[in-house]
Amino acid sequence: MALKDLDPLLHSQLRLGVMSLLMSVESAEFTYLKEKTNSTAGNLSVQLDKLSEAGYITIEKTFKGKKPLTTCKITKHGLKAFEDYVNTLKQYIGK
Amino acid sequence: MALKDLDPLLHSQLRLGVMSLLMSVESAEFTYLKEKTNSTAGNLSVQLDKLSEAGYITIEKTFKGKKPLTTCKITKHGLKAFEDYVNTLKQYIGK
DNA sequence: TAAAATAGTTTATAAAATAAACCAAATTGT
């Protein structure tokens, strides 16, 4: 039996990191995700859009005073995808 | 504390698959790896070279009769890298 | 003996990640 494919949307360090962080919080701000993932704003922006387009997260853009505030949450679909990814990954890393 | 970086050489479905397979056998033939990873010969050839250049595996090219026979083994260094990768990954996937 | 299969390698292309350049508003320094 051959190895199963890993969801390519999740098999990316930055996107996986974002999803991982969103798993354990109600919601997270752009700046928080940027710090925790050690990413550049540009890269993070692009990857968040991809996760959003896949329906794995929702992105809400508001303002804190007059500064933009971007808030992200994982969706039910995203949660399922994350869990499936982790299960598939176990085939690769054992246990 | 930010998320740690994942070894980019291992964070690739095909290369991770190869390493995973090599973890559990003494050695493996090109054709076996090709089947188990569901990859094309071209892609596999390229990725094996990368693993070899990093010192994660050794590649021995001999002949079975007059057909080429490529045999791969994981190295000590590769084993260590794999284990480190798995440990880092736990930061991402929990547990 | 021509056609197809095996076991690959090399090279070209597509897709992805990353970085660089940019924008608008707010804050800091002089």
Added chain:
DNA sequence: ACAATTTGGTTTATTTTATAAACTATTTTA
């Protein structure tokens, strides 16, 4: 007061990576 820097991003360009396509050499099969 006003230039310079910082904050919070987006958009676009570049680099890197993965994948696919084309090719080579030998061998087997029809």
